Structure formats: C-alpha cells, structure tokens
Amino acid sequence: MLLYIQWDVCKSVRMAGITLAQRDLAATRAQLQAWFEHRFHGEAAVSELRAANRAAGWSSESLVFTVDLDGHTNEYVIRIPPAGGGIFRDYDLGAQTLTQELLHEYGIATPSPILYEPDRTWIGSKFLVMPRIIGHTPSDTSYATRGWLHDAGPAVQRRAHDSFLETLAGLQRVPVSQAPWLERPAGVGLSVELAWWHEYVRWGTDNQVPDVMTEAFTWLLRQRPEETGALTVCWGDARLSNTIFDDSGDIVGALDWEQACVCPPETDFGWWLGTRRQMLEVNSLDLDPELPGFDSRDEVIRRYEAMIGRSLENFDWYEIFAMVRMGCCILRTQVLLRSNGQADHFLTRAPILPAWTREAIRN
Numbered sequence: 001m002l003l004y005i006q007w008d009v010c011k012s013v014r015m016a017g018i019t020l021a022q023r024d025l026a027a028t029r030a031q032l033q034a035w036f037e038h039r040f041h042g043e044a045a046v047s048e049l050r051a052a053n054r055a056a057g058w059s060s061e062s063l064v065f066t067v068d069l070d071g072h073t074n075e076y077v078i079r080i081p082p083a084g085g086g087i088f089r090d091y092d093l094g095a096q097t098l099t100q101e102l103l104h105e106y107g108i109a110t111p112s113p114i115l116y117e118p119d120r121t122w123i124g125s126k127f128l129v130m131p132r133i134i135g136h137t138p139s140d141t142s143y144a145t146r147g148w149l150h151d152a153g154p155a156v157q158r159r160a161h162d163s164f165l166e167t168l169a170g171l172q173r174v175p176v177s178q179a180p181w182l183e184r185p186a187g188v189g190l191s192v193e194l195a196w197w198h199e200y201v202r203w204g205t206d207n208q209v210p211d212v213m214t215e216a217f218t219w220l221l222r223q224r225p226e227e228t229g230a231l232t233v234c235w236g237d238a239r240l241s242n243t244i245f246d247d248s249g250d251i252v253g254a255l256d257w258e259q260a261c262v263c264p265p266e267t268d269f270g271w272w273l274g275t276r277r278q279m280l281e282v283n284s285l286d287l288d289p290e291l292p293g294f295d296s297r298d299e300v301i302r303r304y305e306a307m308i309g310r311s312l313e314n315f316d317w318y319e320i321f322a323m324v325r326m327g328c329c330i331l332r333t334q335v336l337l338r339s340n341g342q343a344d345h346f347l348t349r350a351p352i353l354p355a356w357t358r359e360a361i362r363n
Contacts (some may be wrong), residue, residue, distance in 0.1 A: 023061060023083050025049045031123045032065070032078065039115070042070040052077045052132075060091065060258070064132060075132040077111075081125050087332050088258065089203055093128045094118060095181045099257045103233070106174045108167060109254045133253035135244035140275060141282050143240055144290040152249070157293025159249030164240065165300065167251055168268050169307040174233045176262050182233065188262035190227050194220060197325050204332035212352055213331065216324045219361045225314035229264045236260050238268040239275045265308055270318030271325075273297065274357075278323065281354050316360070323357040 029046050036044040045068040052064035061080040066073060081091035093116060100110035111130040118126050136148040138160075143149045149160060176188075186192045198217050201209055235242075236259025244253030261267070280290060288296050295303060305311050312318075330352055337345045353361075 023080070025063075028063075028123050029065070035117065035122045036067055036069060040069055044069045049078070060086070077130050077132055078127055079130065080123070080127045083125070085336075087204075087329060087336065089200070091126075091258070092181075093126050096257055096260075097128055098181055099179065099233075099260050102179055103171075103174060103254075103257070106170065108170055108174075109251050110257065111253060111255070133244050135246050135252050137244050138240045140239055140241045141279055144279060144285065144287070145283055149240075149245075150291065154291075154293040156247075156249040157291045159293075160240075160245050160251075161291075161294045161300075163245070163249060163251040164243060164272070165304060165307070167243075167254055168235070168238060168265075168272065169304065171235065171268065172232050172265060172308055176231055176233060179233055179262070182260055182262050184261070188231060190224065190263060190267075193261055193263050193267070194224065194321070197328055201328040201331060204328060205335060210331070210352060212358065213324070213327060216320075216327070216353065216357075216361055220317070220321055220324060223317055225317055227264075229266075229310070229313060231262050232265050234261050234263045234265070234268045236268070236271075238272045264313075264318075266312050266315055266318040267321070269304055269312065270315060271322040273300070274319045274322035274326070277319075277356060278326070278354050281356065320357055320360055323353055327352040327357075
C-alpha cells in the first residue's frame, strides 16, 4: 500500500476539518474496526485516528490510521463529511469516489483503490477509505519562501511545476460524457457554475453577503464571456497544496475532488495561477516566476495553450472568478470558526479577496 502523509504543514492549524460538531474519535475507531472486519471477513486492529492533512483539506474530516488485518499492516485515510455541517452544503462522497476512479483510469494520480461506504449506521455518516500516499505537499502560503519545494532546487521545482501542468492538461483527455454525476442541478457550463457559486455565498453566509462579494458577482455577471469553447472535467481546486509529490517532483497524489465540475479548461488554470498570485501577495513578493524552476506567467500560459491546442480566452476573467470562488470559501470558513467559538482564529481576519482582485473589479 502507498502512504498518504504530508511533510510540509501549517503549524497553526491542527484540525482534521472545520465542523460544527466534534467527533468522538475513540468511538469512531471502534466502529471503523468493526467495519473492516465485516468488509474483509477477518480480525482487524485499528490504530488511533489522527489528522491526515494540516496544510489543506479543511472541508472534510480527513483522518489517518493503520490497520492490522490477518497479519498484514496497511495505512489509510478516511474521509468523512463534517459533523453538524461544514464548508459545503452537500458532501456527495459517492460522486467523489466515481470521479477519482474515472480520473485514475485516465492516468490522473488520484488515490486508488477507494472503498466507499454509503451505510450511515457504521460511524453515523457515509465515508470513504483510501490508501495513504507518502510524499511532499507544499503549503499554499509559503512554498516559495520555505519548505520542501523551496529547498529542493531548480531541477525538482521544474519537475513539480511540469507535473502539475501535465495533470491539468491530462484532464482534457477525460470524456465529459463519462462523468454525468458532475452536472450541477441546472446543467453544466460557465453560466451554471457562476450561478451555483452565487447561491453558495448566500447560503454560506446566511444571506449576509459582504458588499465586496456582491460587487464581485455583479462584475462577473456583467463581464461574463460567451460560452463558445469546449467543456472539460475540471478539478475545481487545482493548487499545489492538493497534490503530493515524490522526491523527484513527480505528482503521486492528486487530492480533494469535491469541487470537481464541468467547465471550460480556463477554470482550473485560472485557479492555479490565481492562487500563485495570492501567495505572492500574502508574502509581499514581487517575483515572476516565484521559484527558479517555475515558468513565468507568460511562459506557462503559452505552454498550456500549446498543450490543449488552443488559446486561452478571457483568461483574466477566469482568474478573477477563481479568486471570488476562493473568497466564498473563506467567508464560509469564517462563519464556521465564529460558530465554533474561534472568533480569534487568524483566518477570521483574512481578506476575502486579494488586493489585485479588488482593484481589477473596481477598475
């Protein structure tokens, strides 16, 4: 079995996910042990459960554990919808399982095999179990200033950069027709996705949408591109902290597909470049590229266009759309933290949108 563990972590965040109710880990451990014995028809011993991901993965409860089963020891991650509510309204683990299995068939490094359990009676909710993958996961906010990727040198940085780029391009090979579960209730495409996120921010804030987000969605609707290009399966959360790299810089794990959707390929690419710009702003860096082994912004756009066989259209719009979606998630996270009595958490003071995004919208 492979191992799923992260070596670069955010030391100030020590949680398995933001939830409105705490889980009894001792009880979950006992219930999970009974499930393994039932599933594999053998005697099992499950270790203590602990947080699997402290650098990202806040939207679900992700716990890591070891199982001894009939003389064999393997390590797993269990992914559980947050108890009492979380960042998203719905957690369709069945759809996530189908997505990851489909993408694995087309060469995307999603964890496999996945064991999905829809029966809530085992631990009080649906859940899925995946093999752990061992490797390095860069932090969104610090990969260009410290940590494994920063210290790895230009050659490994180049491979990590290109492996990520190849993963985004590889999604173009996945037939949309084979993923009907990714359709939103209103269908697929850019206008549908924009409307879904607009409704999300209203739900996530109990209809207390800040003026800056109302202004942002007004801008997005006014400037929305025509839907003329082909649609593709999109990751929805394409950033370095959702990947696990081996020592050479190759991606061995592509994680967190709960935001997967059917959209133009600019959607994922805009998310990646938008989060890169966000990292630079957080660290007050004026670099292009941010690491010696990375492509500059213009060069990576040129390369990606060559890989997908067409020019990126209205890319500035997609980059702003990415940051607005990120802002929606930040707002929901802040609501949950305050509900949990963590009003002094540093994320409650995080800006909803980067300065460059606010400036672009207002100009």
